Amino acid sequence: MSKIVVVTSGKGGVGKTTTAAAIAAGLAREGQRTVVVDFDVGLRNLDLVLGCERRVVYDFVNVIQGDARLHQALIKDKRVDGLAILPASQTRDKDALTDEGVAQILDALREEFDYVICDSPAGIERGAHLASYHADEAIVVANPEVSSVRDSDRVLGLLASRTRRAELNEEPVKEHLLLSRYDPVRVEKGEMLSVDDVQEILAVDLLGVIPESQAVLNASNAGMPVILDEDSDAGQAYADVVTRFLGGERPHRFLAVERKGIFGRMFGG
């Protein structure tokens, strides 16, 4: 049974594309055939984060308009077997994604992949709606910060009412919360909402917490999904997320301030 999973947030800049790339790469690494689809028409970026920007020939809209076949537009990742990306179009035409076109392509992708990850654009307009509409599961990315949490709640409301599953009265979209850019030091000082605070407000199942990490910028600079940086905190946190997403159990890590030993403190480690 293949699954369509949307990565969404409402607010921009919280880590949707980073998360979509990391989770897609992680699922593929676990042997799941995975495709990640960029829905951000006009602001294509998933290709950069995955380091395949120079291999884009055809895109999502080309396929919808019949100018290319799906297989010509799909780019196979060179590092991870079983991972493919469908890049967004850079057209300025906001209506380039049609309802039927999106439905057809997602159906075709379902045939060939175990997971179809939809990287939603920010906002709640057409592009975001189309990215969420066909979803079986949703990963809502939030930062521990007021505007992001409020927007996440709004997005959760839309997932419950404006998706295919909601309209057909099917089992609702399964929602997961992923809290990113988490800084345990500031949480301990009472300067940042804690994971418990955010969960209490949003009341959604917690898929994972990604710590604020330099590894994320380093990875996107290099065009590599951060999950492949296995030594990094963020990479390990995403690996845990993928394990949990596939039904495994992992304790939540990177939630507490790391206590430095006396030597660490003396030498400033």
Place this chain on the structure above:
Amino acid sequence: MGLADYFRDRSRSGSAHVAKERLQIIVSHERAQRGGPDYLPTLREELLEVVRRYVTVDQEAVRVKLDRHEDRETLELNITLPDRSS
């Protein structure tokens, strides 16, 4: 302030608890409005306009509330008229 107080108060001294309280209020307010038909705000504006043809009332005088029960919805209109004396 003793050392124990310092540790006890640390979580209250930052701004996170303010963020949490503000979020809880706005999120519950927005959830209550969610799912209602899109015409409610317009309906409210137009009602306000009609009422104002006859009496001077302020923005908050007209309240429109949608309640959902098992199999029916009720639309409650609450119009507060000003005191005669004022």
